[in-house]
Amino acid sequence: MGTDAGRNFIENLSWDEVARRIAGGSTAILPIGAATKQHGFHLPLNTDRIQAELLAARVAEPIGALIWPTVTYGYYPAFVEYAGSSSLSASTFEAVVHEIATGILDAGCISLLVLDTGISTLAxxxxxxxxxxxxxxxHLRIHEGPRYRRAAEALAGQSHGGHADELETSLMLALAPQRVDMARAEASPALKQQVPGRLTSFDSNSPNYSRSGSxxxxxxxxxxxxxxxxxxMLGDLTEQVAALMAEQPVGKQRPNPIRGKFL
Structure with a gap:
């Protein structure tokens, strides 16, 4: 990620620079992407985090948005059997997201975009x-836009999918090819039910067996x-962001976090 893109991540800035940008009307982005969730043999545990932060940087650039630190723990119950994978309860995750989002808005940001790379996290x-x-x-759901859905349907050659599969791996080859080891990519067997529950790497008799985790x-x-x-995906996200920005009132006063006055 380039230096200029990094200037939108608040962790790279001083507090007073963040304050000035909030007072100037910055939108905030909160990425959600697991740092400890299995993605087969060929992708790292932090695949979702990589996607969340690179996509957030792309969304932030044209509008000068401020990007908050990624929520890297979430509700991912389908993957906990695989080493390194972790999951919060749905209620704990919901409370964490609500508290962080409330704090961002209370800090004075005019609007908040929550960029969600998960599926079980959506609800x-x-x-x-x-x-x-x-x-x-x-709530920016990266897989649900009409452009992405059309592209996925047109491109997919796999008989089933949804995790560390043909589509997600292709996306990672475009975003971070150095993190993909195609030599270790392994297809999962056709599952015995259309939508998998908790995947397993141990029980080969399970309808949700996947040795690799894909x-x-x-x-x-x-x-x-x-x-x-x-x-x-970026076309869908850009359209959604433009719709929110268009609804923001022009010249809305915001508290200046430095002086505690209105500009």
Missing amino acids: PVERALARLDAGQVM YGDPTLATSAKGEILLAA
Whole structure:
């Protein structure tokens, strides 16, 4: 990530610079992406975090948004059998997201974009944000936009998927190819039920058995597919962000966190 992009991450800034940008009307982005969640043999545990932060940087750049530290622990119950994977309870995760989001808005940010790379996290995040001002917050679900869905349907050659699969691996080949080891990519067997529950690497008789932890066929992934998926995803995110920004009142007064006055 380049130096300029890094200037939107508040952890790289001094507190008074963050204060000046908030007072100037900055939107905030809160990325959600696991740092300890298995992604097969070929992707690192922090795959979701990598995606969350790189996508947040792309979204932040044209609007000068401030990016808060990524929420790296979340509700990921399907993967806990695999070493290193962790999961909070849904209620704990919901409370964490709500408290962080409330703090960001209380600090004076005009609006908040919660960029969510998960699937099991979607419902708890929705509940957390439902208690906040709907005009100030937006839940960005990276896999649900119409452009991404069309691209995924057109590109996918796998018979099933949803985790560390052809699509996610292709996206990682576009975002962070140095973190992908295609030599270790391994397809999962066709599961005996359409939607998997908790995946297992130990019980080969389970309907949710996956030795590697992948659900789908990552061996079909390519960087070319990833570039198409990334462009579609960013198109969806840009459209969603523009819709929220258009609803923000012009010239809205905000508290200056430095002087405690209104500008």
